[in-house]
Amino acid sequence: MEYRWNNYPLLLCKFMADKAKIPSFVEIIVHMNLELYSLKRQEQNFKNVLQLMKGSFFKHGEKEALRSCVKAILFCSTESQGELKDFAGNKLKNLEDELIAKLKSAMKEAVGGDEYFLLVNLKRLYELQLSKVVPIESIFEDIVKVIHSFRNVDDDVVSFLLLNMYLHVAWSLQSIVNSETISEAQLSSLLSKCNILFEELEYFLRTPSEETKVNKYSNLLACRVCIILAEAWCLFRHTNFSSKKLESLGCCPDTSVVQKFWELCEQQLNISDETDDEDTNKEYIEKTNRDAVMIAAAKLTASDTVSKESLAPGIISHFVMHGTSVAEIVKHLLTIIKKKDDDISNIFLEALKRAHQWHLEELSKSDGGSVIRKSFQDCKDLAARLSSKFMGAAWNKHRADILKIIKEGIEYAFKNAPKQLSFLESAMLHFVSKLPTPDVLEILKDVQSRTKNVNTDEDPNGWRPYFTFVDNLREKYAKNEGLPDEKEGTNVRCRGRPKKRQNIVPTMQ
Numbered sequence: 001m002e003y004r005w006n007n008y009p010l011l012l013c014k015f016m017a018d019k020a021k022i023p024s025f026v027e028i029i030v031h032m033n034l035e036l037y038s039l040k041r042q043e044q045n046f047k048n049v050l051q052l053m054k055g056s057f058f059k060h061g062e063k064e065a066l067r068s069c070v071k072a073i074l075f076c077s078t079e080s081q082g083e084l085k086d087f088a089g090n091k092l093k094n095l096e097d098e099l100i101a102k103l104k105s106a107m108k109e110a111v112g113g114d115e116y117f118l119l120v121n122l123k124r125l126y127e128l129q130l131s132k133v134v135p136i137e138s139i140f141e142d143i144v145k146v147i148h149s150f151r152n153v154d155d156d157v158v159s160f161l162l163l164n165m166y167l168h169v170a171w172s173l174q175s176i177v178n179s180e181t182i183s184e185a186q187l188s189s190l191l192s193k194c195n196i197l198f199e200e201l202e203y204f205l206r207t208p209s210e211e212t213k214v215n216k217y218s219n220l221l222a223c224r225v226c227i228i229l230a231e232a233w234c235l236f237r238h239t240n241f242s243s244k245k246l247e248s249l250g251c252c253p254d255t256s257v258v259q260k261f262w263e264l265c266e267q268q269l270n271i272s273d274e275t276d277d278e279d280t281n282k283e284y285i286e287k288t289n290r291d292a293v294m295i296a297a298a299k300l301t302a303s304d305t306v307s308k309e310s311l312a313p314g315i316i317s318h319f320v321m322h323g324t325s326v327a328e329i330v331k332h333l334l335t336i337i338k339k340k341d342d343d344i345s346n347i348f349l350e351a352l353k354r355a356h357q358w359h360l361e362e363l364s365k366s367d368g369g370s371v372i373r374k375s376f377q378d379c380k381d382l383a384a385r386l387s388s389k390f391m392g393a394a395w396n397k398h399r400a401d402i403l404k405i406i407k408e409g410i411e412y413a414f415k416n417a418p419k420q421l422s423f424l425e426s427a428m429l430h431f432v433s434k435l436p437t438p439d440v441l442e443i444l445k446d447v448q449s450r451t452k453n454v455n456t457d458e459d460p461n462g463w464r465p466y467f468t469f470v471d472n473l474r475e476k477y478a479k480n481e482g483l484p485d486e487k488e489g490t491n492v493r494c495r496g497r498p499k500k501r502q503n504i505v506p507t508m509q
Contacts, residue, residue, distance in 0.1 A: 009045055012052040019060050023068035026053055030072055034080040046084050050076055050091045057095060058102075061120035063283040066127040074131055096134055099124055107142050115154050118146075122160035129167040133175070136168055144196055155221040162200065166228050169193050170235060173249070182245060191248065194236060198251075201229045205260040219271055220284075223293055226265050230296035230305075237305045258310050261297075268293045269318055269326075291325050294318070298333045308337055313350035317358070320381040334389065345401040348386045349408055352427045355379045359426070360419070379426035387430040399439070402431050406443060414450050418462030424469035437477050444473040 008028065015021045029049060037046040050073065057069040073095065077088040099121060106118040128134050136143075146153065147161045172190050176182055204225040238250035253261075269290055297315055300306045312333070319330045337344060359375040366372055390398040406428055413423040424447070432440060447470060456463040 006045065009048040009052060012049065012056070016052065016056050016059060019062050019065050022056055022060065023064045026056060026065075026068040026072045029053075030075045034076065034084070037084060038081055043084060046076075046080070047087060050088055054091060054095050057124065058098070061123055063123070063127065066124055070127050070131050096128070099128070099134075100136060100139055103136075103139055104142065107139070107146050110146060110150070110153065110157070115157050119154065119157050119160065122157065122164060125164050126160055126167070129164060129171070133171045134168075136164070140165075140168060140193065144200070147200055158204070159221050159224040162197075162204075162224060162228055165193075165197050165200070166232060169197050169232070173235065176249075177246070187245075187248065194232075194249070194251075197232060198229075201225055201232065202257055202260075205229070205257065205264055219268060222264055223268050223289070226261065226268065226293050227296045229261060230300050234299060234303055234305050237303065239304070253306060255310060258306050262311055262314050265293050265297050266314065266318075269322060290322055291329065294322075294326050294329045298329055302333055302336045308341065308347060309350075312337060312347050313354055316347065316351035316386070317354035317382065319351075319385055321355075321378050338389070343401075344389075345404045348389075349405045349412075352379070352383060352386065352405075352409065353412060353423075355382050356420070356423045356427060359422070376422070376426055379423075380430070383427040383430040387434055390431075390434055399435065402434050403439065406431050406435075407446075410443070410447060410450075417450075417454075418456075418459055418466065421463065421465040421469075423465075425465040429469065429472055432473060433476065440473055440477050444470065444477065447473075 011025055012022075015025050034046070037043060053069050053073050053076075057066065057073070060066060060069075073088070073092055077085065077092045080088050102117070102121045103125065106121050109115075110118040125134065125136070143161055143165060147158060147165075169190070172193065176186055176190060179186075204221065233251070233253050236249060236251045238247070238252060241247050241250045294315065297311055301308050301311045301315065315333060316330055319327055337347070356379050359372075359379050362371055362375045387402075390402055409423060409428050409431070413420050413428070432443060435443075447466070451466070456466070
């Protein structure tokens with residue numbers, strides 16, 4: 001046993017410079033009974049271990065090493081006993097003070113263009129703030145000055161400046177919420193910091209041009225901004241502050257800002273996760289991918305931080321575009337929305353329109369190819385997924401919703417015809433298939449009436465989706481009832497389920 005106490009500091013000292021091994025060696029202590037340091041009279045070894053852990057914290061800048069050091073030092077400060085607990089607490093306080101001093105110095109160096117030490121110490125502060133409150137009030141204004149005054153600093157630096165600002169504001173809010181007495185000065189200070197945070201985040205919401213995006217605006221920073229802003233909006237939503245004294249902390253994002261937020265989210269969703277820049281900080285990349293952005297946006301809708309009409313259609317329009325993980329996020333959001341609100345027809349229709357508009361944009365860029373086929377198939381797959389939600393016992397309610405979607409979808413399709421007629425084929429057919437034949441006949445009459453006095457031969461390719469849609473409706477009706485002009489003078493209908501017809505080919509291709 002004594003061998004173990006004596007050799008642990010030696011191991012830490014030996015492997016302190018090894019960034020791959022030091023995390024494992026540092027975390028050994030969290031599996032030890034710290035009381036034994038006192039019982040075995042190994043107090044000095046305990047102090048040596050803490051000093052070496054602090055040294056490792058400032059020697060390394062990698063996530064795993066920093067996270068292990070923080071975990072081990074916090075464990076020592078909470079689980080040790082008596083004098084050793086006081087020593088660990090003081091050592092932690094010394095670490096915080098030294099870190100703040102290093103940050104002050106690094107921010108001055110950053111003004112001259114040397115950002116490396118600022119980035120490393122911001123990462124250290126971030127890892128520490130993930131686990132505990134760090135008193136950075138003295139440098140908060142300096143952080144704001146750096147991010148506000150030097151817009152051309154490295155994207156990683158900006159990301160960790162914003163992350164640390166958010167964590168500090170979050171800890172400040174928790175302190176106020178948990179306090180029995182709240183002073184006006186505390187509220188005023190928090191409100192000021194909160195407003196500054198939102199101002200800086202909203203500045204970075206600006207969607208960059210293609211040229212700017214390549215050179216100065218990394219996908220990592222854009223993802224960070226989306227995620228931090230969503231978390232901050234959720235944290236300060238009005239429903240979190242029932243107390244009259246705290247209600248001034250509640251905020252509701254402006255509609256125009258939410259729109260900019262979604263535009264930036266959508267930009268990130270349409271960028272492949274496999275096209276990350278080589279310079280991107282791979283350590284934290286798992287928190288800045290499509291899934292993280294989609295979760296952030298969905299969380300705003302699911303928590304009622306923003307209205308479902310403002311984000312839900314856009315989110316749902318990406319249901320089938322980006323693979324299984326994103327689809328599961330959207331599927332979960334749909335379940336939440338349906339539980340909260342029965343009227344989802346408008347959201348579904350708007351989602352279908354947005355997916356179709358995306359297809360039309362792709363179509364305008366190219367005469368054909370796999371991208372066009374994929375965007376059209378995405379529209380069809382989305383319609384299939386959404387129409388499948390109208391199942392179950394509440395048929396009368398479902399029928400009304402489906403009819404509403406189809407009628408308004410037809411209006412959209414014929415607006416500026418024939419440009420948007422492909423919406424009939426890509427989106428409406430799946431919903432029509434859910435309706436009984438009398439409704440299908442009414443829809444058929446409606447769409448056919450819209451082409452009276454229209455020369456569809458002038459643009460046969462443009463009107464092709466219309467004829468495909470009509471042919472499918474005629475086939476559905478004929479299969480189940482027989483079209484009026486196809487009946488042979490009998491009013492007697494066959495009872496029972498009609499035989500399934502195989503290989504039905506539309507009359508218009």
